[in-house]
Amino acid sequence: MTLTAFPPLAPGSTIGVLGGGQLGRMMAMAAARLGFDVAVLDPEPDAPAHRLAAEAIVAAYDDPAALTRLASLADVITFEFENVPAAALELLTSQGAPVAPNGRALAIAQDRLDEKRFLNDAGAPTVAFAEVNGPADIRAALEKLGRPLLIKTRRGGYDGKGQVWIEHTEEAEAVFAEIGARPAIAEAPADFRRELSVVAARGRDGEIALYPLAENHHEGGILRRTAAPAQVGPRVLAQAERIAATLLAALDYVGVLAVELFERDDGRLLVNEFAPRVHNSGHWTLDGCEVDQFEQHIRAIAGWPLGPTHPIARVEMTNLIGAEVGEWARLAAEPETRLWLYGKAEARPSRKMGHVNRLTPLRG
Ligand code: AMP
Numbered sequence: 001m002t003l004t005a006f007p008p009l010a011p012g013s014t015i016g017v018l019g020g021g022q023l024g025r026m027m028a029m030a031a032a033r034l035g036f037d038v039a040v041l042d043p044e045p046d047a048p049a050h051r052l053a054a055e056a057i058v059a060a061y062d063d064p065a066a067l068t069r070l071a072s073l074a075d076v077i078t079f080e081f082e083n084v085p086a087a088a089l090e091l092l093t094s095q096g097a098p099v100a101p102n103g104r105a106l107a108i109a110q111d112r113l114d115e116k117r118f119l120n121d122a123g124a125p126t127v128a129f130a131e132v133n134g135p136a137d138i139r140a141a142l143e144k145l146g147r148p149l150l151i152k153t154r155r156g157g158y159d160g161k162g163q164v165w166i167e168h169t170e171e172a173e174a175v176f177a178e179i180g181a182r183p184a185i186a187e188a189p190a191d192f193r194r195e196l197s198v199v200a201a202r203g204r205d206g207e208i209a210l211y212p213l214a215e216n217h218h219e220g221g222i223l224r225r226t227a228a229p230a231q232v233g234p235r236v237l238a239q240a241e242r243i244a245a246t247l248l249a250a251l252d253y254v255g256v257l258a259v260e261l262f263e264r265d266d267g268r269l270l271v272n273e274f275a276p277r278v279h280n281s282g283h284w285t286l287d288g289c290e291v292d293q294f295e296q297h298i299r300a301i302a303g304w305p306l307g308p309t310h311p312i313a314r315v316e317m318t319n320l321i322g323a324e325v326g327e328w329a330r331l332a333a334e335p336e337t338r339l340w341l342y343g344k345a346e347a348r349p350s351r352k353m354g355h356v357n358r359l360t361p362l363r364g
Contacts, residue, residue, distance in 0.1 A: 008303035009075050011035025016074025019081025020047030022342035023278050027080060028052040030294035039073040041066055048342045061088050071097035076301050080277055100254040100301040105276040113154050113185045115273060122250040124243045124271045132184040135172040141186035142169055150187045153179050190270055192262035196230055199282035200244040201256045201296045201306055208248055209306040213240055214281045226317040228284045239269040247274060256297040258282060287338045287357040288315035313359040325353035
């Protein structure tokens with residue numbers, strides 16, 4: 001059954017979420033605001049979203065009994081975690097459970113090579129790239145695309161993991177070993193001036209809403225800071241809007257989608273990747289927009305009208321990574337700072353433990 005065949009979900013309905021991390025937790029908070037319950041499936045018993053869920057299913061993502069339970073409870077199912085096995089969504093769909101966004105969007109986003117090919121076919125520009133299945137392919141890519149190149153595993157990488165720069169042909173064997181000798185992609189450098197992202201949503205009826213662009217700063221491959229709305233000219237804005245609208249339509253997408261962009265010196269935008277879910281670079285909307293990305297996602301998948309995306313403040317969002325979360329008392333005392341903590345017990349290095357949104361009034 002297609003999603004559009006369902007009437008809008010009434011308050012009191014249950015939203016199933018695959019993945020119980022902070023994104024699932026903030027989705028659950030938004031769902032509660034609109035009168036929905038959530039059922040969460042995550043293998044970790046103390047996952048951040050489990051504690052907010054009406055039903056916490058502690059099981060592997062490919063556990064057929066757990067997926068059947070989720071399908072029986074939920075009126076619509078979504079995911080907050082990109083590495084959900086595609087087979088899990090197929091099993092849910094085969095049981096008649098509506099899933100949004102659809103499995104195709106997830107499958108494409110899970111494979112960097114398929115994703116780049118899809119983006120180019122859809123008319124969204126990317127860096128030049130080549131398929132890599134061994135050191136010989138890396139050597140050929142260095143010949144064809146120039147140097148340096150960034151070698152990324154096709155699947156499973158996130159936050160800069162599984163990525164290595166290569167400059168010299170002689171390093172091909174070592175670099176391929178370093179990424180785990182797995183199928184990979186070679187990418188030309190993006191030569192970007194800034195990293196931007198656009199968070200957009202598409203409703204079940206095809207209605208589209210876009211948030212203002214965000215400017216993102218990474219450290220060690222992890223998002224550190226987002227400033228939004230980003231200062232961008234009309235040309236950049238028009239490109240971002242066209243890219244987001246094209247992808248939402250090409251994927252027949254329902255829900256929130258994030259597109260990571262590189263802005264080059266000449267003002268051209270390239271797409272780095274898209275995330276078929278709510279996104280860290282959209283956390284500023286929690287305090288900076290009338291309806292935030294989490295509520296927008298719930299509205300979209302529930303078949304409700306999309307909410308307004310106007311900014312109501314300028315926001316600088318900073319992730320609290322690892323031990324930084326220990327600063328919570330000082331941060332909570334800052335008057336223009338909104339503190340979001342994810343309820344994770346152990347502050348391991350590189351782990352996203354929370355974020356702060358620092359607000360300033362919009363100019364003009
Ligand atoms: P990704 O995992 O693809 O989102 O990459 C993580 C970060 O690595 C990006 O946010 C960029 O800062 C950087 N990066 C990724 N791809 C490229 C590229 N082709 N050229 C330059 N920097 C890149």
